Amino acid sequence: MHLPAHGANTQHVYEALGMEAPDTVIDFSVNTNPLGTPASVQDCWQDWLPAVYDYPDPHFTELKQQIATKEKVEPASLLPGNGAAELITLIARFLQGKNVLIVQPAFSEYETACRAEDCHISYFQLEAPAFTVDKEALHKKLQAADAVFFCNPNNPTGIAFDQSIMNWLIETCVEVKTLLILDEAFYDFAHPPVTSIQKASNSPYLLVLRSLTKMYHIAGLRLGYLVGEPGLVEQIGKRQSHWALNGIALKAGVACLQEVEHVKDTTNFIANERDRVFRFLQRSDYIHSASGVNFYLLKDPAMASQENLYHFLLEEGLVLRHTYNFPGLEGEWLRAAVKKEAENNQLMEALVKWKREG
Template identity: 50%
Template sequence: MIWPSHGSNPQYLYEAMGLSLPAQYHDFSANINPLGPPPALKEKWQDLYQEIFTYPDPFATKLKKRIENQEQIPGQSILIGNGGAELITLVARMLTGKKVLLVQPTFSEYEKACRANKCEFLYHQLREPHFELKLDELRAKLVYADAIFLCNPNNPTGIQYSSSTIISLFEACEKENCLVILDEAFFDFLLEYDSFIPYINRFPNLLIIRSMTKMYSIPGIRLGYLVAQPAIVSELSELQSHWSTNTIALLAGELCLQNKTFIQETQNYISNERNRLFHFFKHQEYISSFSKVNFYLLQDPLLENQLPLFKFLLNHGIVPRHTMNFPGLDGRWLRFAIKGVEENNHLMEVLTIWRHHH
């Protein structure tokens, strides 16, 4: 069977599974902020419409200025992109033909983008259920790698690696002349987070990618940014297509970044719901990953393969993310986003029914 390779767009999943899409379903497969976009976007939507008549600023000056002030970095260290996906694609182009190390399980698009650019791959597999990142085990592989992709907090596990481990990784990679691409698509969901952005001054081999579509719930708009030393940023910007980030995205980005309380509300909400869900899983004897963000892995330990549970959930209008194309997970887990209170309640109800019958 052909598994859809991405979360969201449930119609393709039901089709692949030979099931018909129910009239009512909850999509737990896309890791988007359940609180929706910041209210300011709706309030200013008419103003944004006025701007579709103008070409976007190719230098994204105003949005960059906001990021400069917020992160205390110079503008020439920032590259604005059409979502994290475009930035990953640009990095992959820069790495054409190089050897890339992937720490798995991880977001499948790093490999897809690098494969399109004739890269060779090395893999480092983290062991379930703790998925610990042990630098000693990685070190030997860094000798052969030109670049390493690390997603932190990690997708699909939701696990946050310790700051000391990550800084040691920067140092080890610098010694081996290996680029570090740190994907922080979900960093702003973390209650405790030390920014790695100041380290770009110290490490010319460090690139940090940040998505703005997850926290601000705007995946349909596409916006993200990359931070690195100016030489890398200028190399990447030369590979970027002209007008790659549209006017609406740039303005939406400015509005989103003005909204500090929105992030705190989101973090508190996610943290409360996650505690509630994890308490339930433990009680019902499900196993979940030690996630610190807005999604997590789940498995029924009584099943060898989670496919029967997956189908059961789909039939009950709950759409999780399968893990067939996350190497090292191979379908032994399902990934769920943390949604609204009602959806999370519905999930718990359905998992209770499953537990009582199996």
């Protein structure tokens, strides 16, 4: 099957499978905030219109200052980008030809970007269903790597590793002189969140990636940032095109970073709704990952491959994320986002129907 490599764009899924999409489709494959974009962003479009007339600030001054204040880091340690995907590409260019280890399962863009730069890719596999870290085995793999990508909270499992694991990983990478690229794109959905961002600004062996598109539901604006030791960030930033961020994105980023209540409301909602869905899955004989964020893996343990369940849900107008391009998962799980109550209810009703008719 030639399915899309990412979530969203549901029409491409149906086209790839030669299926006709139902009149109503709910997209569980995209894992942005189900509560939507903050009101402050929605209300400001008219005021921001003049930003499209002139070239944007190529140094991202106001946005960097807002991030620096919020995260208690120096502006010189920051590099905003056109979404985390652009920053991953810039890091891959910096790593051209190097030995890169990817802790899997993981966001597919790490490998795609690094292969385009002729990096030598190897994997360290987190084993299902617990997806825990075998420190001894990982330590051995790190010794042969110039850089390692690690996602916390993990995408696609949703599992959030605690601070002790992250401290061990950071210290180990310093010991073996391996650059750790720590992707925290979903850190602010976790409750409580775990971050290593302050450590990154002082270490030549640690970069932290953040995304604003997930929590603030602005995926179409493309906005993220990188934190690291200023000299290292400067080297990576030299590979970025001029005016990488548009004027509207710069203003939206500043506004979003001030939305404390929106984040609090979101994390509370996600925690309650995710727990409700998990209770249903457990009593309905489904297996799920121990996610602590706004998405999770699920599977019907009666089947090794979830292909038939995936197709069934598509017929019901429910698009989940396939896992065929996640090494170590290869279609044995499906990823679903935590949506609003009514939408989650429709997924649960469909899963009951599958058990009854399957």
